[in-house]
Amino acid sequence: MKMTAPILLLLASWPLVATAEISFSCKQLHGEFYSEGAAIGDLNGDGKPDVVAGPFWWEGPAFEKKHAYYEPKVFDINGYSDNFFAYVHDLNGDGKNDILILGFPGKEARLYLNPGTHDDKPWPMHIVADVVDNESPVFTDITGDGKPEIVCSTGGKFGWFAPNWDKPTEKWSFVAVTDDMKVAKFTHGLGVGDVNGDGKLDLLEARRWWQNTGINFSNNRGPEVPSPFNQHNFAAGVGGGAQMFAYDFDGNGTNDVFTSLSAHRYGVAVYLQNKPAPDQPTWRQVMLASEQPQDNDYGIVFSQPHAAHLEDINGDGVMDIVVGKRYWAHNGHDPDERGARVIYWYETKRDGKGGVDFVPHLVDAASGVGVDVQTGDVNGDGLPDIVTANKGGVFILTQVRSEATARTPVKMYGPALMPQKDYAHGQSAQEAIKTMQLPAGFTAEVIAAEPDIVQPIAFTFDERGRIWVIEGNSYPKPRETGAGQDRILILEDKDGDGSFETKKVFCEGINLASGIELGFGGVWVGAAPYLMFIPDKDHDDKPDPVVQDEKTFIQVPGLNFTAYALLDGWGSQDTHETLNSFIWGPDGWLYGCHGVFTHSLVGKPGTPDDQRIGINAGVWRYHPVRHEFEVFAEGTSNPWGLDYDQHGEFFVTACVIPHLYHIVPGGRYQRQAGQHFNPNT
Known part of the structure; x- marks a missing residue:
């Protein structure tokens, strides 16, 4: 079972009124x-x-x-x-x-x-319609008679199937509202709503809306359409992707349109009506999720938004949007097919002046959607929950309210924290993930564990979605030259079920390895005293032999495979504070961290000590082509986590107080102990 548990967040201690924090607990019914x-x-x-x-x-x-x-x-x-x-x-x-x-x-x-x-x-089963086309049909009351119909397409036409309510098990009749548009069975995007505010429900599809011209209830055969609905365009070039909705998101008195732009690529948007216009509204697109983070206000990126729903999640009387990523739709061939299976709810925040903001909240990152997602109060607590099913199973995401919010000061020290003596230990991998306390919307699952992998100290992903991981068997003490016990494994999820069941050894015998990254035709490894490069230009998952133009580099001693010592002088006085957390920066440099109680004098092999660069706490970087080394920022404590945001701003997490730093080039930061190299800092 996959589980989600809430965690308290710490932000500035602002004197603001607290409101309930919303999170979701995930229960998987089967897989x-x-x-x-x-x-x-x-x-x-x-x-x-x-x-x-x-x-x-x-x-x-x-x-x-x-x-x-x-x-x-x-x-x-x-x-x-x-x-x-x-x-x-x-x-x-x-x-x-x-x-x-x-x-x-x-x-x-x-x-x-x-x-x-x-x-x-x-x-007892009865076939009530032989052919229902479209990948986003809707079961709703489009006619206004209080009874639902199957809104879809068939025979190239849009319309709905409606039963004879006296004999609902007989074949339902199809009522077409368009001429033959040659609508294909795998067409995406469909919905129902009053777009122009005339009180009649219109039909929405991918890039058009069809204005309801009136429905006849004057006979015993059920609702009929005397003439086709009128066609209006609102989103040229959009492929469509999910259920569509007409709703007044900004509160200006006109209904807007929510849609997914592409079921199997990227794009979630709301089209806001700029002004009232009975038959020909004008529209302004607001992107909620996109392929590039800079293309929406909150940088949300996920592919395959194939299902959506409207629901008042926070109970403020305004409908919010629930939308997610479809899992494994085209068997690994869609963009970011293996990406996190996310579901978001977008909070509709009106400013009271006709403006609106759509604030994303992550519901879950390990469930996703199929072709539909539904909401409702499943446990009777009065709060709307989310239900979804896909190729990964069936999931119930139950809403949880907490008094601790992003606007409420929360103490991070004192008796409220769990004492270290109460930390769980000696558990199996499956037991451990059940014990973890995770932020709202997060889940943990085992993808590899002992005995298949032992002491994983660092890992990275390649372009094929495989995990390259260092087994740190030499830790905690450096071994004699030639007696290193660390190795690099390649883990692969060949069948796409989330478990990395295939393993191969890339190389072994490294001594005290602590960092790894891939790129430029090989593997970059930190193993004090070396920053080394292991070539694999042919991508055969084996170290390449030494070639003539690379003989200027010194071979790392004690290894039976090609490994060039690009830099040496990395210290190992405290073996859990060596070079680590390798990541390619937005500028193309290789970045990494270094702890406070290990003292390094870094340079190319053979460089005199007075020409080397010292580091004993901070962030460093190395240029992979010019082979230049720099200290990017100094300070922190024992950092073992480095990443940057959509603006290229770096952040470091550290194992010892303080725990989180925003890193800028040339910055000097609070140290856990010791003195900066510049005594005036």
């Missing part, structure tokens, strides 16, 4: 692929919401007991299921909620009638 949609509804008549996904439904609010309502079949994640969308509704009027399933695009709609018994026997 198999049956469907890419889920729904919420009371199926056993106990007044409590249940969850349905694929062939199963789970009894709420515990969601431990499940029932099958048709014969289960597990699907390969490299293919597709026969269950894309699920809806719960009493379709035959017997007082029991039934289940409506829309299968693969271009396939049938199946109605499962609730028998009222829960003995895992198959429910």
Whole structure:
């Protein structure tokens, strides 16, 4: 089971009124692929919401007991299921909620009638539509008669399937609202809403909205459309991706449009109506997520936004947006397919003057969406929760409210903290992740553990998504030359299931390795006293032999493979404060950290001591082409974490108080101990 637990955040001690912090706790119902949609509804008549996904439904609010309502079949994640969308509704009027399933695009709609018994026997099934096209159909009341229809496309036309409510198990009739637009079955993006404010619900699709021209209820055959809806464009060139919504986000009295720009690439946006215009609104695009972080206000980047929903998450009376990344849609061929399986909720914050901000909050990073995401109060606490299903399983994300907020001062010292004597130890990997206290929206899962990997001290990713990891078996004491016990492993998740099950050894025999990065045709390794480079220009996962034009570099002694000593003089007086945390900076230099109780005099091999550069706490960098070394910033304590943000600003985390630093070039920072090299600092 994947779990999310809240953690307190520390910001400035501002004298502000606290409001509840919202986080989500993730419960995974199973990890198999049956469907890419889920729904919420009371199926056993106990007044409590249940969850349905694929062939199963789970009894709420515990969601431990499940029932099958048709014969289960597990699907390969490299293919597709026969269950894309699920809806719960009493379709035959017997007082029991039934289940409506829309299968693969271009396939049938199946109605499962609730028998009222829960003995895992198959429910009676009726095919109510032979071909339901579109990858974002909607089950909603578009006609205004108080009864829902399947809004979709079929036969190249947009429209809806509606039943004869006296005989709902018979084939439903399709009502077309457009001429034959040659709409393909795998078209993305669809929704329903009153775009122009005339009180009638319009149809939204990818880059157009179809104005409702009126619906006729004057006969016994159900609602009919006397004439096609009128076409209006609002988003030229948009491919479409998810469920679409018309809603007045900015509060100016006109409905705006939410949409995903591309189901299998990037882009989430709201199109704001600039001014009231009954038939021809004008629009302004506001990006919420994009391929490049600079293209939206909060730098949110994720691909495949294939499912979305509107819900008032924080209870302020204004609808917010829930949207996420679809998992493994095209079997590893979409951009960032292996990226974090995120779900965000965007808080709609109106300024009261016609302006609006969409503030992103991470719900979870290890679940994601399928082709649909639903919300509802699953545990009866009055707060909306999130339910989703995809190729990774079924997930319930339950909302949690906490008094500690980003605007509330929280003490980081004193009796509220867990004493070190209470820290867990001696646990297995699986036990350890259950003990971890994680920030809201985060989960931890084991991808490799002993005995497959021992004492991992540093790792990095290559362009193929593989993990290159150092096993620090020499630690805590340097070994004699030639007796190093560290090795570099390559871990690979070949089947895309999240477990890195394939392992190979790149090299072994390194002495006290502590940092690793890839680039420029090889592997960069920190192993005091050396910063070394191990060439692998042919990418065969083996160190290359020495070549003529590289003989100017000195070979690291004691190794039986090619490793060039680019720099030496790195100290190891305190072996847990050696060079570490390698990362390529935005300027192309290799950056790293260095601790306070290890004293280094760094230079190229053979450089006299008086020409070397000293460092005993700080951040350093090395140019991979010019082979220049610099101290980037001095100070901190025992830093073992280095990264930069979208603006190129560096941040360091340290193991000893203080714990977090914003690093600027040439900066001098508080030290845990000792004196800066410049005595006047």
